[in-house]
Amino acid sequence: MSRRYLARYLVSRYFSSSVSSRPLHVCIVGSGPAGFYTADKLLKAHEGARVDIIDRLPTPFGLVRSGVAPDHPETKIAINQFSRVAQHERCSFYGNVKLGSDLLLSELRDLYHVVVLAYGAESDKDLGIPGESLSGIYSAREFVWWYNGHPDYSSLKPDLKSSDTAVILGQGNVALDVARILLRPRTELASTDIARHALSALEESSIRKVFLVGRRGPVQAALTAKELREVLGIKNMHIRIKETDLTVTPADEEEMKNSRIRKRIYELLSKAAAAAGTSESDPDQRELHFVFFRQPDRFLESNERKGHVSGVNLEKTILESAGSGKQLAVGTGEFEDLNCSLVLKAIGYKSVPINGLPFDHKKGVVPNVRGRVVSQTVEGLSQTERGLYVCGWLKRGPVGIIATNLYCAEEMVGRISEDIEEGVFTSSKEGSKGLMQLLEKREVKKVDFSGWEKIDAKEKQMGSEKNKPREKLVTWEDLLAAAAAN
Amino acid sequence: MFGHRISRSGSAIVKQLAREGYKSTYGRRNLQRSYGHYLPSLPMVQTRTSQEAFFLKNHRFYTASASTPEEGDEETEKITIIFVDKDGEEIPVKVPIGMSVLEAAHENDIDLEGACEASLACSTCHVIVMDTEYYNKLEEPTDEENDMLDLAFGLTETSRLGCQVIASPELDGVHLAIPSATRNFAVDGFVPKPH
Numbered sequence: 116m117s118r119r120y121l122a123r124y125l126v127s128r129y130f131s132s133s134v135s136s137r138p139l140h141v142c143i144v145g146s147g148p149a150g151f152y153t154a155d156k157l158l159k160a161h162e163g164a165r166v167d168i169i170d171r172l173p174t175p176f177g178l179v180r181s182g183v184a185p186d187h188p189e190t191k192i193a194i195n196q197f198s199r200v201a202q203h204e205r206c207s208f209y210g211n212v213k214l215g216s217d218l219l220l221s222e223l224r225d226l227y228h229v230v231v232l233a234y235g236a237e238s239d240k241d242l243g244i245p246g247e248s249l250s251g252i253y254s255a256r257e258f259v260w261w262y263n264g265h266p267d268y269s270s271l272k273p274d275l276k277s278s279d280t281a282v283i284l285g286q287g288n289v290a291l292d293v294a295r296i297l298l299r300p301r302t303e304l305a306s307t308d309i310a311r312h313a314l315s316a317l318e319e320s321s322i323r324k325v326f327l328v329g330r331r332g333p334v335q336a337a338l339t340a341k342e343l344r345e346v347l348g349i350k351n352m353h354i355r356i357k358e359t360d361l362t363v364t365p366a367d368e369e370e371m372k373n374s375r376i377r378k379r380i381y382e383l384l385s386k387a388a389a390a391a392g393t394s395e396s397d398p399d400q401r402e403l404h405f406v407f408f409r410q411p412d413r414f415l416e417s418n419e420r421k422g423h424v425s426g427v428n429l430e431k432t433i434l435e436s437a438g439s440g441k442q443l444a445v446g447t448g449e450f451e452d453l454n455c456s457l458v459l460k461a462i463g464y465k466s467v468p469i470n471g472l473p474f475d476h477k478k479g480v481v482p483n484v485r486g487r488v489v490s491q492t493v494e495g496l497s498q499t500e501r502g503l504y505v506c507g508w509l510k511r512g513p514v515g516i517i518a519t520n521l522y523c524a525e526e527m528v529g530r531i532s533e534d535i536e537e538g539v540f541t542s543s544k545e546g547s548k549g550l551m552q553l554l555e556k557r558e559v560k561k562v563d564f565s566g567w568e569k570i571d572a573k574e575k576q577m578g579s580e581k582n583k584p585r586e587k588l589v590t591w592e593d594l595l596a597a598a599a600a601n
Numbered sequence: 602m603f604g605h606r607i608s609r610s611g612s613a614i615v616k617q618l619a620r621e622g623y624k625s626t627y628g629r630r631n632l633q634r635s636y637g638h639y640l641p642s643l644p645m646v647q648t649r650t651s652q653e654a655f656f657l658k659n660h661r662f663y664t665a666s667a668s669t670p671e672e673g674d675e676e677t678e679k680i681t682i683i684f685v686d687k688d689g690e691e692i693p694v695k696v697p698i699g700m701s702v703l704e705a706a707h708e709n710d711i712d713l714e715g716a717c718e719a720s721l722a723c724s725t726c727h728v729i730v731m732d733t734e735y736y737n738k739l740e741e742p743t744d745e746e747n748d749m750l751d752l753a754f755g756l757t758e759t760s761r762l763g764c765q766v767i768a769s770p771e772l773d774g775v776h777l778a779i780p781s782a783t784r785n786f787a788v789d790g791f792v793p794k795p796h
Contacts, residue, residue, distance in 0.1 A: 159712075187722070189717055189720035189722035190722045192716065192717045192718050192722070193716040193723070195718065339748065340744075340747070340748040341745070341748035341749065344744065344748065375751060375756075376751040376752070379747070379748075379751065516723070516752055517716060517723060518714075518723050518724050518725045518752070518753075518754065519754065521714055521716075521725055521754070522754050522780075522781075522782035525687075
């Protein structure tokens with residue numbers, strides 16, 4: 116540790132201490148990675164920061180709890196760091212508090228100097244094609260929340276017994292997740308934290324073939340190497356890829372040259388296609404088919420079961436350049452049907468707007484300039500709100516991994532620090548005290564971090580009886596009861 | 602890890618004293634808790650064998666020094682690693698041979714995240730080896746590490762995951778930069794966006 120480094124910091128700390136030790140009341144809406152990394156960095160950067168994190172669910176951690184697949188426990192380890200942040204003396208978590216119903220954005224802004232919206236993307240992109248409302252068609256997000264025990268989806272009851280085929284539209288990591296859960300041997304799933312109702316349904320499932328359908332080619336597929344390597348390595352699961360789909364064009368070569376990840380994915384898929392040709396067929400085997408250059412035109416309705424999906428009508432596509440190296444799928448007018456009894460749309464999430472907040476419906480984000488929410492655009496120039504920020508998917512769109520939020524949070528805290536330096540937050544605010552009074556007046560049964568710890572302990576205890584890391588509580592009643600127990 | 606800069610300097614001084622003969626249990630205890638947390642909850646990790654081997658290797662290291670308090674620190678050879686943090690500050694630290702860069706960072710309160718606690722399931726301990734010569738001395742990354750590096754923010758030609766780089770005599774004097782949102786080291790500028 117250099118002495119000069121130490122001296123410099125002592126001096127800058129002395130001069131900035133008056134600014135950074137004044138109480139800065141912060142409320143973060145959303146307790147997923149974006150919310151927690153923002154809290155973590157704010158607490159480290161400002162001695163005076165007092166952070167309250169609210170979430171509409173009684174449980175924290177967002178998609179780390181409800182999105183990460185049950186067979187990916189190592190990805191959930193991030194929860195340890197988030198828990199340490201929640202337990203920090205200047206930080207509090209309050210679950211079961213919903214913005215929009217329990218309190219308004221304007222009320223939060225009155226109570227806190229800084230409000231950070233980090234509530235992610237709880238809705239889905241639509242295809243906008245005929246038949247989309249037939250039963251048996253779900254967004255992947257709904258299916259994932261169902262098997263992960265999200266209390267809003269525990270009664271989804273997807274039909275897994277009407278045929279042996281499921282079609283997944285999209286070829287990103289969420290598509291791979293749902294394919295794996297549909298096809299993995301049940302014995303392997305039984306020792307994960309998958310929700311009990313999902314495990315029972317999967318034990319009776321007749322699904323043996325899953326088609327992952329993408330409108331473009333293998334070079335454009337959104338999945339990543341680790342996940343692809345994983346499915347290619349699952350025992351007794353046969354991968355089917357058409358060799359003809361693997362032909363690359365000069366435009367494809369260019370894309371791969373500019374992206375190491377695209378190149379590595381393509382190489383893995385080529386190896387898989389070559390190996391796939393040699394395996395034999397057996398009636399009970401599980402098959403994962405990669406279907407490229409097909410876009411869904413409409414959903415087909417079953418004749419035997421009115422109102423239920425029986426297949427997808429797909430249009431063949433070719434790729435056309437859209438400038439700057441990007442290639443888009445264009446229909447060729449040739450169609451074919453793919454029969455199935457279950458369709459999962461894994462084509463992307465979408466954020467949900469709230470009252471009083473500007474929203475860009477096209478991009479599905481809150482309009483912002485590097486994290487500061489835009490209040491209005493006057494003659495092409497965006498004016499930003501003071502003290503209102505967005506972080507995570509609500510800011511950037513629903514792309515990126517858990518780690519992406521680290522940098523998003525760093526940028527956010529940089530913005531807030533700039534605003535502190537400019538003296539934006541000089542008025543006094545009530546912060547936590549005011550929030551507690553408001554919630555009490557409205558009889559909101561908030562769940563603080565120790566309430567979550569009770570839920571956590573109960574789930575782990577129930578899980579240990581079944582050789583699972585935890586047995587999730589999947590209804591609002593059970594979660595709130597466990598949080599309030601003595 | 603929650604202290605502000607001044608306490609970081611303070612704790613670094615304490616650690617300096619610790620190396621000179623006093624016992625410093627902060628880093629070790631923290632890491633044992635971290636590793637203890639992850640091992641039982643991983644029934645199906647693909648790269649489990651390599652991770653178990655990795656864990657055991659480092660666990661043995663800590664156990665050995667715990668049982669010989671007086672001789673432990675002096676006997677273990679140390680190299681110097683210079684971390685370059687997000688503000689461009691150079692922070693030289695003494696690292697025992699066999700310790701990973703991620704552990705070394707945590708032992709010295711360097712702000713390097715390790716979200717998955719060395720399970721090769723994230724890219725938050727991404728560091729950039731600032732000298733190609735040193736980069737070439739390292740063993741090639743495994744497929745599993747490369748898969749995670751694919752997704753690292755600000756990926757460069759000389760990027761590695763801190764949890765996979767182990768201190769060895771050839772690395773003495775290496776400069777490792779921590780990528781920052783406000784200072785982009787990316788050579789190709791491409792940031793992949795899957796989820």
